[in-house]
Amino acid sequence: MSPRKSVAEARRTRERIVERGVAIASVEGLEGLTIGRLATDLGMSKAGVLGHFGTKQTLQLATLDEAAAVFSRLVWEPARDAQPGLPRLRAICEAWITYLETARDTFPGGCLFTTASIEFDARDGLVRDAVARLFRLWRRRLAGEVRVAVAAGDLPGDTDPEQVAYEMGGLYMALNQEIQLFAAPEAPERTRRALDRLLAPRQDRQDRQDRPA
Amino acid sequence: MSPRKSVAEARRTRERIVERGVAIASVEGLEGLTIGRLATDLGMSKAGVLGHFGTKQTLQLATLDEAAAVFSRLVWEPARDAQPGLPRLRAICEAWITYLETARDTFPGGCLFTTASIEFDARDGLVRDAVARLFRLWRRRLAGEVRVAVAAGDLPGDTDPEQVAYEMGGLYMALNQEIQLFAAPEAPERTRRALDRLLAPRQDRQDRQDRPA
DNA sequence: CCTACCGATCGGTAGG
DNA sequence: CCTACCGATCGGTAGG
Numbered sequence: 001m002s003p004r005k006s007v008a009e010a011r012r013t014r015e016r017i018v019e020r021g022v023a024i025a026s027v028e029g030l031e032g033l034t035i036g037r038l039a040t041d042l043g044m045s046k047a048g049v050l051g052h053f054g055t056k057q058t059l060q061l062a063t064l065d066e067a068a069a070v071f072s073r074l075v076w077e078p079a080r081d082a083q084p085g086l087p088r089l090r091a092i093c094e095a096w097i098t099y100l101e102t103a104r105d106t107f108p109g110g111c112l113f114t115t116a117s118i119e120f121d122a123r124d125g126l127v128r129d130a131v132a133r134l135f136r137l138w139r140r141r142l143a144g145e146v147r148v149a150v151a152a153g154d155l156p157g158d159t160d161p162e163q164v165a166y167e168m169g170g171l172y173m174a175l176n177q178e179i180q181l182f183a184a185p186e187a188p189e190r191t192r193r194a195l196d197r198l199l200a201p202r203q204d205r206q207d208r209q210d211r212p213a
Numbered sequence: 214m215s216p217r218k219s220v221a222e223a224r225r226t227r228e229r230i231v232e233r234g235v236a237i238a239s240v241e242g243l244e245g246l247t248i249g250r251l252a253t254d255l256g257m258s259k260a261g262v263l264g265h266f267g268t269k270q271t272l273q274l275a276t277l278d279e280a281a282a283v284f285s286r287l288v289w290e291p292a293r294d295a296q297p298g299l300p301r302l303r304a305i306c307e308a309w310i311t312y313l314e315t316a317r318d319t320f321p322g323g324c325l326f327t328t329a330s331i332e333f334d335a336r337d338g339l340v341r342d343a344v345a346r347l348f349r350l351w352r353r354r355l356a357g358e359v360r361v362a363v364a365a366g367d368l369p370g371d372t373d374p375e376q377v378a379y380e381m382g383g384l385y386m387a388l389n390q391e392i393q394l395f396a397a398p399e400a401p402e403r404t405r406r407a408l409d410r411l412l413a414p415r416q417d418r419q420d421r422q423d424r425p426a
Numbered sequence: 427c428c429t430a431c432c433g434a435t436c437g438g439t440a441g442g
Numbered sequence: 443c444c445t446a447c448c449g450a451t452c453g454g455t456a457g458g
Contacts (some may be wrong), residue, residue: 027335109335118331121393122240124324174383180334
């Protein structure tokens with residue numbers, strides 16, 4: 001017949017496309033991710049690439065899914081075994097910093113979610129909805145972890161978990177910019193200082209005291 | 214000869230192009246800002262649009278310049294008359310929030326600088342350099358204002374001005390996302406709460422005290 | 427400032 | 443999974 005591959009081979013090809021797609025989209029955005037570029041990079045035809053998805057939008061959604069899976073693997077899962085509450089929150093924070101600092105192979109252009117959020121925040125459609133869903137999910141998880149930390153007495157009783165999660169999001173966008181736009185080596189340490197203030201374990205302080213400058 | 218216009222008319226046309234360019238780029242990004250789209254929107258020919266700039270890159274730089282001028286007018290200038298230090302810092306913060314909340318005519322897709330930063334942070338070239346220069350300039354101004362506030366005794370003596378300016382940047386990116394992606398009405402108030410904590414006037418507090426919840 | 431054009435690339439389809 | 447194609451749009455140029 002034709003050079004049609006087995007189901008397993010086709011799945012593996014689809015994986016390769018999506019992995020490459022994450023890297024391209026990290027640099028060029030999900031709109032800048034083009035079928036022609038993918039085809040060239042992978043030594044395939046455009047029709048061969050598109051055949052796995054049907055439309056560019058489906059390709060974008062698959063790329064976002066793969067990126068979210070990587071993020072879970074690098075940020076959420078390593079913290080899973082930490083004690084719920086402040087210890088796990090701290091573990092998530094560190095994994096998040098490491099993800100932004102070192103996941104350059106997977107995300108050579110920086111955090112794909114920040115890129116996608118900016119790119120789609122003024123549009124409608126399934127991609128925008130998927131991006132918003134991810135940010136909401138992650139904020140909910142962070143806020144939940146803050147809530148546990150408060151209940152455990154690790155954070156002040158009047159802490160607003162949503163507020164803390166919101167501010168954490170800002171710190172990570174700042175860190176992403178600092179790494180990508182300025183290649184600033186002190187950025188992770190700045191982020192840690194800000195997080196220490198945000199997640200200060202107790203109210204009996206006149207300043208932070210648990211980390212040296 | 215031809216429908217060539219006077220110098221003043223040509224300048225006015227250029228202004229119209231650049232103003233429209235800011236609005237388009239706010240939604241589509243500086244790469245998504247196309248000459249054809251501008252021409253259609255303005256009822257001109259593509260060559261007529263491009264003639265004012267020569268290349269797309271020059272158009273992008275002119276668009277960024279115009280956006281920076283608007284930003285100065287809306288954020289820096291209103292605070293100019295406030296007392297240097299914490300009062301001026303607070304005035305800048307409020308103007309900044311207002312800018313993100315209400316400048317929808319000029320920036321229908323949200324803060325163009327955040328968009329441009331994300332879009333160009335993985336590329337080289339004059340546009341990237343111009344974006345980086347703007348962010349550096351504004352951070353320097355913020356840090357300078359923090360320094361004045363510390364010298365005036367309005368902020369604790371161990372305040373790190375660069376750190377505060379860095380965190381403020383993160384808060385504004387978070388606010389931009391919250392407005393654009395989530396249309397969250399409580400976002401400005403969240404930002405104010407975070408800024409109050411960041412710019413807490415004195416260390417003799419167990420928690421923030423100058424704003425009611 | 428226009429018309430008329432260029433080669434390149436876009437997303438996508440037909441047919442195998 | 444391929445070749446071969448489609449109409450639309452991209453940035454840019456020639457010439458007036």
